[in-house]
Amino acid sequence: MSEESIKSYFDKVDSLKSSFISRLADAVAIPSISAEPERRPDVRRMGLWLESQLKELGATDIVLKDLGIQHDTADLPLPPIVLARYGTDPDKKNILIYGHYDVQPAQLEDGWNTDPFTLIEKDDVFYGRGATDDKGPVVAWLNMLQAHKELGLEIPVNLVFCFEGMEESGSLGLEELIIAEKDEYFKGVDAVCISDNYWLGTKHPVLTYGVRGCNYYSITIEGPAADLHSGLFGGVVHEPMIDLSHIFSKLVTPKGEILIPGIQEMVAPLTTAEDKLYDAINFDLEGFEGNIGSKTVIQDNVKDALQARWRNPSLSIHGVEGAFYGAGAKTVIPAKVIGKFSIRTVPDIESAKLDQIVIKYVEDIFATLGSKNKLKAELIHDGMYWVTDPHNWSFRAAAKATKAVWNVEPDYTREGGSIPITLSFQDVLKTSVILLPIGRGDDGAHSTNEKLDLVNYIQGTKTLGAYLHYLSQEEKDA
Numbered sequence: 001m002s003e004e005s006i007k008s009y010f011d012k013v014d015s016l017k018s019s020f021i022s023r024l025a026d027a028v029a030i031p032s033i034s035a036e037p038e039r040r041p042d043v044r045r046m047g048l049w050l051e052s053q054l055k056e057l058g059a060t061d062i063v064l065k066d067l068g069i070q071h072d073t074a075d076l077p078l079p080p081i082v083l084a085r086y087g088t089d090p091d092k093k094n095i096l097i098y099g100h101y102d103v104q105p106a107q108l109e110d111g112w113n114t115d116p117f118t119l120i121e122k123d124d125v126f127y128g129r130g131a132t133d134d135k136g137p138v139v140a141w142l143n144m145l146q147a148h149k150e151l152g153l154e155i156p157v158n159l160v161f162c163f164e165g166m167e168e169s170g171s172l173g174l175e176e177l178i179i180a181e182k183d184e185y186f187k188g189v190d191a192v193c194i195s196d197n198y199w200l201g202t203k204h205p206v207l208t209y210g211v212r213g214c215n216y217y218s219i220t221i222e223g224p225a226a227d228l229h230s231g232l233f234g235g236v237v238h239e240p241m242i243d244l245s246h247i248f249s250k251l252v253t254p255k256g257e258i259l260i261p262g263i264q265e266m267v268a269p270l271t272t273a274e275d276k277l278y279d280a281i282n283f284d285l286e287g288f289e290g291n292i293g294s295k296t297v298i299q300d301n302v303k304d305a306l307q308a309r310w311r312n313p314s315l316s317i318h319g320v321e322g323a324f325y326g327a328g329a330k331t332v333i334p335a336k337v338i339g340k341f342s343i344r345t346v347p348d349i350e351s352a353k354l355d356q357i358v359i360k361y362v363e364d365i366f367a368t369l370g371s372k373n374k375l376k377a378e379l380i381h382d383g384m385y386w387v388t389d390p391h392n393w394s395f396r397a398a399a400k401a402t403k404a405v406w407n408v409e410p411d412y413t414r415e416g417g418s419i420p421i422t423l424s425f426q427d428v429l430k431t432s433v434i435l436l437p438i439g440r441g442d443d444g445a446h447s448t449n450e451k452l453d454l455v456n457y458i459q460g461t462k463t464l465g466a467y468l469h470y471l472s473q474e475e476k477d478a
Contacts, residue, residue, distance in 0.1 A: 005153060006404065006469055010462050012147045017458055020143045021126075023053075024457070025119040027101075027135040028128035034079065034102035034169040043079040043165045046101045050082050050138070050163055057145040059084040059161065063185070067166075067173035078173055079165030083185055086145065087158035093190045093472060096160045098425065099138035100167030100196065103130040104446045111448040124454040131452040133445035137195035137438045138163060140461045147465065156472035160189060167196075167421075175424045182428050190476060191394045192425045192433040193467070195460075200413050201441045204282040205402050205463075207395055208435035210310065210387035210414035211422060213345035215354055216380045219247060219362055222336035223373035230331040238371045240337045241323055248339060250365045252315040256298050256308065258343070262357045263313060268347040270311070277390070278303045281411045291442060310414035313349060317341045344416065345385050355379050383420035386433070393474040394434045401466035405459050432477075436467060 013020075032046035033039040047064060054062055064080035079102070106116035106129040114120045116129040130136070141161070148155050166172045178186065199206050221240040228237065252258055283302050289295050299305040308314070321338040324330045345354065362377040389395070390412045402410040419435070426433045438460030444450045 003404075006466055008151060009147060009153055009465050009469075010405070012151045012153075013143070013458060013462050013465070016143070016147055016150070019146070020139070020457070020461065021119075021121075021454075023142060024126065024131070024136060024139050024452075025128075027139050028119040028130050029117055031106075031117045032079075032102045032130070032165065033105050034166050035105055037074060037076055040076050040079065043102050044077075047080050047082050047163070047165050050101055051084075053142050054082070054084045054145075054161065057086075057142060058149055059086050059145070060088070061085045065177060067177070070172060081165070081174065081177055082161065082163040083181075084161040085159065086161070087155060089158055092156065092158045093476075094158045094160060094188045095468065095471065096162060096186065096189045096192045096425070096429070096431075097141055098162045098164075098192060098194045098196075098421065099141065100134045100164050100171075101138060102165045102168050103133070103135065104168050106448075106450075113449055116448075116450075121454070125451050126454060126457070127449055127451045129450055131450055132198070132439035132443035133450065134167070134196045136452045136457060137460070140195070140438055140457065140464055143461045144465045144468075147461070155468060157468050159468075160186065162186075171421055174421060175428075178424050178428045186429055189429050189431050191431055191471070192429065193394070193436055193464075194419070194422065194425075194433065195436050195438050195464070196419060197415055197435045197437045198439045198443055198445070199437055199441050200281065200283055200411060201287060204408065204411055205406050206411045206413045206437060207390065207398050207402065208413050208415055208437065209390035209395065211385060211419050211435075212310070212313075212414075212416055213349075213351070213383050213385035213420070214342055214418045215345060215351060215358070215382040216340070216342040217358060217362075218378055218380050219244060219339040219341075220336070220376040220378075221339075221366075221371075221373050223371075224333070224335040227335050228333040230333050233333055237333070238373050239333050240373050241320075241334050243366065243369055243371045243373055243375070244320065244337050244339045246369055247362060247365050248317055248341075251317065251341060256314060258313060258315045260315075260358060260361045263343070263349070263354065266349045266353070267313060270307070274311070275303075277412050278306055281306060281413065309416040311346055313346050314344045314416075315341060316344075340380075344418070347385060347387055349385070351382050351384060355382075383418045384423050386419070386422040386426065387414070388426065388432060388434075389477075392432050392477050394432050394471065397470035397474045398434055398436050398463075398467050400470040401463050404466050404470075405463045436464070438463070 030046045032043040062084040067078035070076045119128040318340045359377045366375045
């Protein structure tokens with residue numbers, strides 16, 4: 001594939017900008033909120049919309065995989081996973097494209113400046129729920145197909161699309177489908193590309209080679225049979241909230257140091273090669289604090305901050321059920337409280353071993369309190385970390401595509417959050433995975449006034465297409 005052909009593809013993308021904007025507006029207009037039972041029909045409608053788009057653009061073997069019923073939520077039907085192919089040439093590489101078509105809840109009253117399900121443009125920025133997470137990137141793949149089709153330019157790889165409608169609600173059924181289809185629909189996949197993350201900042205494109213995992217825990221402490229009046233029983237009974245407060249204080253320091261022994265010892269040592277990856281990363285620490293809205297970053301330099309965010313474990317305390325939290329004064333002693341905290345995991349923390357360490361530590365701390373209350377510490381859910389080689393054949397192709405579109409070398413980043421499905425694709429299909437983001441770090445995914453910059457949308461569509469062309473020329477790693 002010549003550079004001239006890639007240039008013609010870029011020009012075609014520019015010429016189709018109006019069509020691409022209309023497609024994104026159509027997608028955003030469907031309130032496909034998987035977490036709200038009353039919106040579940042809209043999630044399915046979004047899946048059907050994708051099916052019609054893929055069919056119109058020339059995809060074949062389109063299948064809507066029925067996942068059955070979600071029994072824990074009023075027996076709701078799960079939205080289908082949309083599978084499709086584009087090309088079946090046995091001499092071409094097979095690339096699986098993953099995305100999701102459901103979105104987070106949103107309503108005007110949450111603080112949106114405009115209707116969240118109407119795509120609004122202001123100063124070359126598009127606002128709407130799903131604009132960046134993940135409808136914008138999913139639609140960009142459709143745009144890529146349209147540009148090639150209208151140009152009469154052959155896509156040099158075979159594509160396998162996998163779009164789910166439950167990512168924002170735990171990806172129910174997806175891992176089981178990957179396992180079931182690994183030797184069927186997904187047979188022969190050479191690489192997986194996911195565009196469901198973001199640039200580190202607002203100015204420089206990135207390629208992402210790792211995400212942290214997450215183990216989420218609860219601590220339940222109960223004593224009295226009912227809530228008590230502190231004037232009558234304060235100082236007389238062991239109070240669950242006081243016990244929980246003492247345990248919380250023994251988990252992590254104000255500077256983020258995890259106090260549970262044995263966790264840091266499991267973390268993979270920082271190698272010289274990995275450490276050097278952080279030296280050239282474009283990251284504005286002051287701008288990061290601007291996004292936070294306060295100067296409260298613990299670290300005072302870029303490298304330490306990024307390593308704390310990406311490659312070091314962290315422990316966060318999230319909240320307490322059962323305790324009084326409303327305005328005013330209420331002199332109640334809660335009979336039962338449930339504290340919640342999580343640990344973001346990194347290589348080489350073993351999830352099962354971590355659970356044992358954490359639960360025993362909490363039980364041991366509670367034992368030192370001499371309390372007559374009852375305690376139960378348990379894991380609520382976990383998701384493994386993922387990391388891969390940032391210099392493999394897929395990343396080399398993505399780096400060339402990034403340079404061709406943005407005229408800069410990409411930064412190589414990891415994510416502090418978790419995308420568990422990356423590991424499922426990698427391990428089950430025995431293949432490489434790359435996170436190739438389109439949106440910026442300030443897009444506000446999951447937040448009010450979620451947005452996607454026009455330049456990222458259009459240039460991102462170019463990047464996805466160029467990635468496929470360069471990928472076809474790369475030799476797979478042994």
